[in-house]
Amino acid sequence: MLLMEQQQLLISSKTENLVLVEKLINEVCQEHKIKEDFYGNILIALTEAVNNAILHGNKGNPGKNVSINYTSQPDSITFTIKDEGDGFNYDTLPDPTAPENIEKPNGRGVFLMRNLADKVEFLDNGRVVSLNFKTLVN
Numbered sequence: 001m002l003l004m005e006q007q008q009l010l011i012s013s014k015t016e017n018l019v020l021v022e023k024l025i026n027e028v029c030q031e032h033k034i035k036e037d038f039y040g041n042i043l044i045a046l047t048e049a050v051n052n053a054i055l056h057g058n059k060g061n062p063g064k065n066v067s068i069n070y071t072s073q074p075d076s077i078t079f080t081i082k083d084e085g086d087g088f089n090y091d092t093l094p095d096p097t098a099p100e101n102i103e104k105p106n107g108r109g110v111f112l113m114r115n116l117a118d119k120v121e122f123l124d125n126g127r128v129v130s131l132n133f134k135t136l137v138n
Contacts, residue, residue, distance in 0.1 A: 009068045011050075013058035013083075021050050021068060028070060028077065041116040042077070042133055048109040049081045049129050057083030057127060076118075078132045087125030 009024050011017040025046055029039045050066055058064035064084040071078045090110060114120050119132040 007070055011066050011068070012062045013054045013060055013064045013066060014062050015051065015054055015060075017054075017066075018047055018050060021047060024068065024070070028072070032072060032077065034077075038133060042079075042131075045113045045116040045131050046079050046081070048112050049079070049131060052109045053081050053083035053085070053129075056088065057085030059085065076132055076134045078130060080128060080130045082124070082128045085127060087127045090122040090126050 007024075007028075009020060011020055022043065025039075025043050028034070029042065034042065046068075050068060053066040054060060058066065066084075067080075067082045069080045069082075071080075095111075110120075113129070113131060117131040118134040119130075121130040121132075122128070123130065
């Protein structure tokens with residue numbers, strides 16, 4: 001039997017709502033007894049994804065929402081972040097580790113997500129990002 005749990009958080013596109021995302025992450029990690037090392041990966045990757053949805057996807061428009069869903073299974077947790085923006089081409093982002101980009105103050109969100117999550121998928125023309133963290137659930 002496959003046990004699965006699902007929850008959703010809907011926030012308006014204001015960066016101050018990131019505290020609600022952090023609260024969700026804390027609750028999920030506590031409930032599933034996520035190890036502290038993995039907690040940091042989830043916190044950074046998910047807040048980057050939501051921040052990108054707020055600032056780039058919805059252009060900071062508080063009239064547009066960002067939805068954060070999470071699904072847990074015995075061996076993984078998947079967070080899905082969806083914005084109401086136009087999407088973007090996630091395959092043509094500049095490499096933040098390239099010498100010409102190394103000192104730029106932004107442009108690292110997708111890079112961080114890809115390096116901290118076990119699997120990252122962009123769907124719906126970049127309006128949806130799915131972050132999967134495997135073998136974290138005890």
